[in-house]
Amino acid sequence: MPSLFFFIREAAIGLRRSGLMTVLSLCTLAVSMLVLGFFLLFTVNVNNLADFFVSRLEIRVFFRDDITRRDKRDFHTVVQGFDTVREVEFVDKAVAWETLKQQYSGTQLTRYIDKNPLPDTMIIRVTDQTKIQAMVSKLETYTTVVDDIVYGGYITERIQLLSKWLRISGWGFNALLLLATLMIIVNTIRLTIMARHNEVEIMQLVGATRWFIRWPFVIEGFVLGVVGSTVSVVMLKFSYDAVAKYIQQQFPFMPLIFNSPILWWIYAGLFIIGTVLGVMGAYISISRTLE
Amino acid sequence: MIAIQSLSKLYDNDCYGLNDVSLAIDQGEFVFLVGPSGSGKTTLFNVLHGRERPSSGRAQVLAYELTRLLADQLPVLRRDVGMIFQDYKLLPKRTVYENIAFVLQVLHYKRRRIHQLVHQVLDLVGLTNKAHDYPRALSGGEQQRICIARAIVHQPRILLADEPTGNLDPDTAWDIMQLLGKINQRKTTIIVATHDWRIVNKMRRRVVRLMNGSVVSDTIMGHYA
Numbered sequence: 001m002p003s004l005f006f007f008i009r010e011a012a013i014g015l016r017r018s019g020l021m022t023v024l025s026l027c028t029l030a031v032s033m034l035v036l037g038f039f040l041l042f043t044v045n046v047n048n049l050a051d052f053f054v055s056r057l058e059i060r061v062f063f064r065d066d067i068t069r070r071d072k073r074d075f076h077t078v079v080q081g082f083d084t085v086r087e088v089e090f091v092d093k094a095v096a097w098e099t100l101k102q103q104y105s106g107t108q109l110t111r112y113i114d115k116n117p118l119p120d121t122m123i124i125r126v127t128d129q130t131k132i133q134a135m136v137s138k139l140e141t142y143t144t145v146v147d148d149i150v151y152g153g154y155i156t157e158r159i160q161l162l163s164k165w166l167r168i169s170g171w172g173f174n175a176l177l178l179l180a181t182l183m184i185i186v187n188t189i190r191l192t193i194m195a196r197h198n199e200v201e202i203m204q205l206v207g208a209t210r211w212f213i214r215w216p217f218v219i220e221g222f223v224l225g226v227v228g229s230t231v232s233v234v235m236l237k238f239s240y241d242a243v244a245k246y247i248q249q250q251f252p253f254m255p256l257i258f259n260s261p262i263l264w265w266i267y268a269g270l271f272i273i274g275t276v277l278g279v280m281g282a283y284i285s286i287s288r289t290l291e
Numbered sequence: 292m293i294a295i296q297s298l299s300k301l302y303d304n305d306c307y308g309l310n311d312v313s314l315a316i317d318q319g320e321f322v323f324l325v326g327p328s329g330s331g332k333t334t335l336f337n338v339l340h341g342r343e344r345p346s347s348g349r350a351q352v353l354a355y356e357l358t359r360l361l362a363d364q365l366p367v368l369r370r371d372v373g374m375i376f377q378d379y380k381l382l383p384k385r386t387v388y389e390n391i392a393f394v395l396q397v398l399h400y401k402r403r404r405i406h407q408l409v410h411q412v413l414d415l416v417g418l419t420n421k422a423h424d425y426p427r428a429l430s431g432g433e434q435q436r437i438c439i440a441r442a443i444v445h446q447p448r449i450l451l452a453d454e455p456t457g458n459l460d461p462d463t464a465w466d467i468m469q470l471l472g473k474i475n476q477r478k479t480t481i482i483v484a485t486h487d488w489r490i491v492n493k494m495r496r497r498v499v500r501l502m503n504g505s506v507v508s509d510t511i512m513g514h515y516a
């Protein structure tokens with residue numbers, strides 16, 4: 001086995017001699033990775049948004065007026081019995097009325113409504129939003145205690161469906177994109193190798209083994225992958241930060257992913273994917289040429 | 292060394308490149324392969340060099356049975372069988388030095404040894420001063436000599452030379468033949484395909500004549516007339 005250094009030098013010579021083709025492959029790789037990265041960031045943000053809305057969903061149970069403390073306690077025990085309950089909050093009707101009055105202090109609510117119209121309320125937050133519906137239908141059977149239950153049922157269903165759909169299609173799309181990227185990279189690198197088809201043939205004619213011929217090309221692919229994905233990750237990071245900052249300023253309540261470790265995972269992932277694609281692209285292309 | 296029995300090569304276009312050729316060549320022989328254009332000389336070389344698979348018959352070269360050659364064995368065969376190509380096949384983007392050195396790099400020679408051997412062989416073909424030129428900057432005859440240098444630098448046991456003097460003036464052609472004769476004295480088996488009857492007649496070596504893909508004569512100390 002000749003030294004790795006030999007193959008690295010051969011790869012460097014190859015990259016330099018193919019000049020324009022090298023630049024072309026590099027650009028293709030960087031642009032493909034940029035597109036992939038953009039959609040990855042888009043997907044995680046959409047998923048995050050969906051999660052955000054879904055996590056806001058809560059069940060509000062309005063108690064009947066004629067029940068005792070004890071009824072409430074019993075009901076509380078029932079609720080605690082569901083393993084998807086994250087948090088239970090009691091809102092006393094008097095407190096709720098005070099809060100409401102304060103919120104609308106300008107309108108002098110009391111002038112139109114003399115008696116507190118609000119019921120005692122229990123707010124249930126759950127760990128798994130998909131179980132809301134099932135839970136509600138169970139709770140509704142406690143008619144002696146429960147007057148009404150509000151949980152944004154239709155909305156919940158819609159958002160959950162949308163979120164699920166976005167999640168699946170987002171990742172599906174990214175997988176397709178990854179495949180397309182690989183194909184683009186393979187074909188671009190194949191073009192550069194085709195230009196050197198004669199060279200490869202002559203190498204075979206003077207007794208070079210396949211691996212001897214392959215190594216420099218694979219190293220070239222590695223270098224293309226590292227450089228191309230670094231360029232795309234750097235561009236992606238700066239443009240994402242700029243765009244996210246702008247959106248944050250315009251819509252402060254938009255739950256964007258910002259300064260989160262998931263971003264670093266994505267950047268690192270893109271770098272690794274780009275490098276692997278470069279190596280794989282070169283390997284597949286050179287192997288096809290060697291057939 | 293080389294044992295060929297009833298070897299045929301049928302190309303995809305139903306044209307016989309070789310038709311029932313039988314031939315035996317010993318270690319250290321010097322053989323001229325003659326015949327008109329299209330008689331199958333290059334085809335025979337391509338089979339012996341593993342570029343074309345025979346359609347039928349057997350061909351044993353050194354330890355390799357060519358009809359059953361595995362892909363892994365091909366590079367190893369080619370290290371023992373050097374070939375001077377009719378169309379040179381030099382790497383255009385490498386210098387003369389790099390073209391020759393590549394064969395040795397393939398064989399994992401050390402840099403110092405490569406340097407030494409390449410300069411020796413360049414000296415032998417008289418092109419030391421062209422070491423750092425690219426092939427396209429050389430004349431046809433010079434490229435031919437580089438091709439010879441590349442084919443012999445690793446001292447293969449068999450050397451196939453396809454028209455090695457095709458582009459050379461008579462004097463240089465004769466020099467090249469002398470050179471091949473010298474290499475032959477190192478026990479390298481040499482087969483030369485040529486149209487050059489003057490050289491064949493002057494050298495007085497074994498002559499195998501092909502015609503339409505078949506051997507029509509095989510004479511020791513032969514003539515080409």
Ligand SMILES: Nc1ncnc2c1ncn2[C@@H]1O[C@H](COP(=O)(O)OP(=O)(O)OP(=O)(O)O)[C@@H](O)[C@H]1O
Nearest residue numbers: 302304306307308327328329330331332333334335
């Ligand atoms: N790749 C190929 N496909 C089809 N037919 C071929 C191929 N190569 C050679 N032939 C045919 O095989 C026959 C022998 O060709 P070959 O090249 O061996 O001749 P040659 O003796 O080397 O001729 P020359 O002296 O002109 O080099 C010719 O009729 C040629 O047309």
Ligand SMILES: [Mg+2]
Nearest residue numbers: 332333377453
């Ligand atoms: Mg020929």
